[in-house]
Amino acid sequence: MDQEYRLTSPPMTLPQVSRYVDGSTIDFIREEALERERNNVLRAQIGVRGLLLPWFDAARMWLIVILTGIGVGLTGGWLDVLVKWLGDLREGRCSNGLFYNQVTCCSSVKPGELCGEWMTWSAFLDLRNVFAQSLLHSSVYVALAVSFAGAAAILVTTYAPYAFHTGIPEIKAILGGYVLTAFLTPWTLLIKALGLALAVASGLSLGKEGPLVHVACCFCYMLLNLLHFRNSEVQKRKLLAAAAAAGVSVAFGSPLGGVLFGLEELDVFANESEVMWRGFVASAIAAVALQWVDPFGTSKLVLFQVTNGSDTWRAFELIPWLTLGVIGGVLGSILIRINVKVALYRRRSVLNDWPVLEVIGVSAITAATSYLIVFSRVQASELVANLFQECDPTKIDYHGLCNPTAMWENVFLLLLTAALKVLLTAWTFGMMIPSGIFLPTIAIGACLGRAMGLLVQAIHRAYPMAWIFQSCPPELTKRCISPGFYSVIGASAMLGGVTRMTISLVVILFELTGALSHVLPIMVSVMTAKWIGDALGKDGGIYAAWIAMKAYPWLPPVNYQDKKPDLGAQLMRRLNRLILIHDRGETIEKLAALLDKYDYHSFPVVREQEFLGLITRDKLRSALVDDSSNRTRECVFSISDIPGPNAFLDLSGLLEEAVLQLRPEVPKEFVVNMFQKFNLRQIVFTSRGRLIGMTTRRDVVTLLTCQFAHSGALAQERRSWD
């Protein structure tokens, strides 16, 4: 019994970095073991090398974090400049030169003066006829929109198919261990950045936030390769997580929001404050770099600065805000459903073969309908900024929103814009162009919220003495309700309904509004929307829905609770469904045939029923290739009693050592929890040393995504990740 366990002496060469093919999943436990081995080798070097090499390793890691921050900040800033220029080009051009946008073109003009340098297309072409002017404007508007969108679609379909969509589902899967190198190439980076600028400028109903996270990750991955970062896949993922935080930081101008997004949505910083710290460093640097570029010429990071009409809010306002929360939850759930339906239809119909034409068609429809409705003619970001503004007599009244006599027209137009944007967004999100869901969602919510604010304001104006408005001081009859803040609440509710994020969303909107007193209403609306949305659909938010449709091996960080108190054994594959390798009796030939027949990632090795260990596919294959001399030689996996060294091929060194074994009696929830916390690839169930069964990550993913109806509907091919 009480036997001594031999310690393996540290090897003096760096361990081989494991290679994974696209579509597989990394083994976190094995990768962490490799990382430990690597660190030990570095530290064990003699003399100064032993001190310097680990230091160089750490310095390279920090260099990547810092360069990623700077790069993402600069990229984000210049993308904003590019989008602004392309967007302005749809309305006119600068007489000083084509490459000035409206703001830089008019920068020399003093405030109050008219800017003569900036000319609409009709003025530039000297058209006088009003009808011709209007025709020219609308056709340039639509034509440029279509050509921008078409160019983006051509770029994406031709050069980098992975540059389509938001990228966040893939990043979530990659950070969870999925291997998808094609998703992070420099080529994808270039196409995604360029295509994103074109797509945003085309006026399609999409945002830049999600794709910027993808761009940040591509940038970081490029640095990893450039600087010969040879650490384990786990370390790479930790750096990618920091890059993702920097991406959010730049997208919203909110460095804390970036860190918390990484924490909540990407679920990467769990228990590792060092990783979180790196994310914080990267996102703070990115924000500073963005501020340095100053793309909006305002020295402000945030596009949607909120001017607070009144610093306080009244309790009765919770009623409209809760209503907004409910609307956000319902509409968010509807948006997700339409989006899923459209994605399925796109895959199954003729659209699948003509992605560029689809983009062109949708952009033409978007441009045409948007041109007709005043609110949607400007870019979505401008619309949102205007909707968030309070009415201020000293400032320009955008779109006549502050005109109390036009209240019903405004409400109607706002609701129409919201409805239109729901449909357009649901269709656009998933086409072959880079597209984020955040900004359109914010725009829809801001429209709804502003409409609600206008309604409440109108009621208050009509019945200022009603008991419900008693808390409004009489001198503030006009300022008691702030429709601009209702917009913010609407946007929060809609975002909560679509993404089902909570804390990071609140922080992002908190950094936007800056008023601590308004955090509570934002929290309430986000929470209500999330509850309603979760109650209405089992999708778990739009990202989880796409992950499930794409069948990525991603473990949702849900708190899995079983209906019945089941055992872990319920989840396992029994012996008769496993492909076993027996300690004796297998020849090289038989094992090679086994490898060809089954593409499982690893095989349990048993002697009779006793569990000896797991052997992975790639280790077994390389051992067989190395020693293919005599294909009928017998293989053994336990070295205890081999008669002669040459009679058998000794494969005992290939068994994985750190395999987690559980008894089948542990609760099912514990098994799921185990997979989630350790990102495991498999758990082996043994009872008194005998193999009972095995559970793989795929089983757990299937269990956790089974409530969503369309799981795997968009999967490309059969993934070999178990």
Added chain:
Amino acid sequence: MDQEYRLTSPPMTLPQVSRYVDGSTIDFIREEALERERNNVLRAQIGVRGLLLPWFDAARMWLIVILTGIGVGLTGGWLDVLVKWLGDLREGRCSNGLFYNQVTCCSSVKPGELCGEWMTWSAFLDLRNVFAQSLLHSSVYVALAVSFAGAAAILVTTYAPYAFHTGIPEIKAILGGYVLTAFLTPWTLLIKALGLALAVASGLSLGKEGPLVHVACCFCYMLLNLLHFRNSEVQKRKLLAAAAAAGVSVAFGSPLGGVLFGLEELDVFANESEVMWRGFVASAIAAVALQWVDPFGTSKLVLFQVTNGSDTWRAFELIPWLTLGVIGGVLGSILIRINVKVALYRRRSVLNDWPVLEVIGVSAITAATSYLIVFSRVQASELVANLFQECDPTKIDYHGLCNPTAMWENVFLLLLTAALKVLLTAWTFGMMIPSGIFLPTIAIGACLGRAMGLLVQAIHRAYPMAWIFQSCPPELTKRCISPGFYSVIGASAMLGGVTRMTISLVVILFELTGALSHVLPIMVSVMTAKWIGDALGKDGGIYAAWIAMKAYPWLPPVNYQDKKPDLGAQLMRRLNRLILIHDRGETIEKLAALLDKYDYHSFPVVREQEFLGLITRDKLRSALVDDSSNRTRECVFSISDIPGPNAFLDLSGLLEEAVLQLRPEVPKEFVVNMFQKFNLRQIVFTSRGRLIGMTTRRDVVTLLTCQFAHSGALAQERRSWD
């Protein structure tokens, strides 16, 4: 083989809440299983009850979160008011009534006018002689300080010994599973709050931040008992974590900082965004409640509002800031060492028997020395607020800090204050009064930083044309260096050196200064201080040092890395060091004797060498007590082959099912990681079904704290937590 595992049908009565005695550790896996069982029972109720009972459960939980937030905010606000009144009483009194503090007393006076209502003690007693005045002032100052401090010490020693110190080490241990009910009683709450006000007002070198976290947890625990919250110990701890976040939120006026403090320092929100969300709700509500009390009459949450002299900083300033980081790391490490030495001396010397006298003596010394030095005469919070201010010709020049001719005097006085405060703080932190370490640390750092700022400013004034100052624009000769911001940097560095926190510290200071552009310098200084501090000592920060000295069973969230690639087997106790229970051959008498002899928490049950399961002490004891009829009856643990039901006492139902078994070959780091992530109580090592050994939490805690020399030096008694 492939046998069927029976499913236990859900019981229809709520499971018994497990009871733990003070000093033990909860079993997270078992508690979570109980919680699952409880939820299943609630949901399985028939009809409306099945819907309403889970809802009531959730509603009660949220009610506790919200009430905790409100209660902590109000308590914090009123404590501030009380401290202000007590503090002002040391200098004079209001002629309108004793219970007005200086601000409320003078609230009717218009700005610019002199406040006649507030009278110093000499004016009140109508003393004219200057010498008598000075004598009166200093003696009232010292006498009140001593009596406040003495009163606090008497309250603490007499009524609630656990109300002493900061409380954060204990809260960290409790949230990690330690059971210490006496720490959270309403009595402790009352004494800690009162004693805290008295201690802060006495002018001792301590702060209110840590104790406020303790007060928040006591408040939450009181609510848990009042509302009959009968959920598992794990759920209670999750709510306590939210309360702790609310406490930090109130202490610093920084709700985000509170959440991140919980995340980083208390390490409680790992992987559970719902828990984090509760913490966010509680801390936001607490901040709003504090704002409503408005203790400082400024409508601002933050005491140390920073006025930014210049919005930008220059690269050369990184040199003094890095220097401050190094100083902060070194001084923080020294402070911790002195504090540990003092704590050990206090325990071993005569001071142990006279805690009240010690407090009185130290407070007399503190008051006397502080009265002599102008910077330390005011309360530390006021000093810090003044040091953080930039020099502004339109405002009052506090203490002549902005007088350039008195530069050397100022630097000398600041350094003297810092040195004095280091010694006083190191002694005070650990006496029998409520005392936090944050504020004194900030004060020390602010003094050092301001001194550094003054020095750099003087150099810049002397050599404005030196190449290093080239980046300073010539028109800003006076404003290029902002000594106030150097103060902030000094405070960050000192905090980093003492607490070794990173991200939550930066966020708290970020919410303090509000300027994104200054986040980078704060990050750099905190990081440098942490690196230097970690390099100088193995203590892991002052809280970790106290936890180790008190020998609380707390697993540090460090990323454990082994020197050599050891196996998990290295960490286990071998069979010969375990107390085993054998399946056959044990009688009730023998087992009862075993329980009396060994106070281990659980015992492995084996048949020959085959591992059957674990049985916990309390289950075994209650089973034996229930059935003490025939003390020579034999006990069996496996029901498979019992000849007759009466011949044996069947204890097979008592075996714990969810016991984690590992093979001894798994890496040691994996075992440690497992304990950290799951907060395990024990891991059983088996090989092919045979018991090889066992590792308990104590073994892992010992492993992780062994590098600190004074582990267990302050432990009260032998803890029975393994």
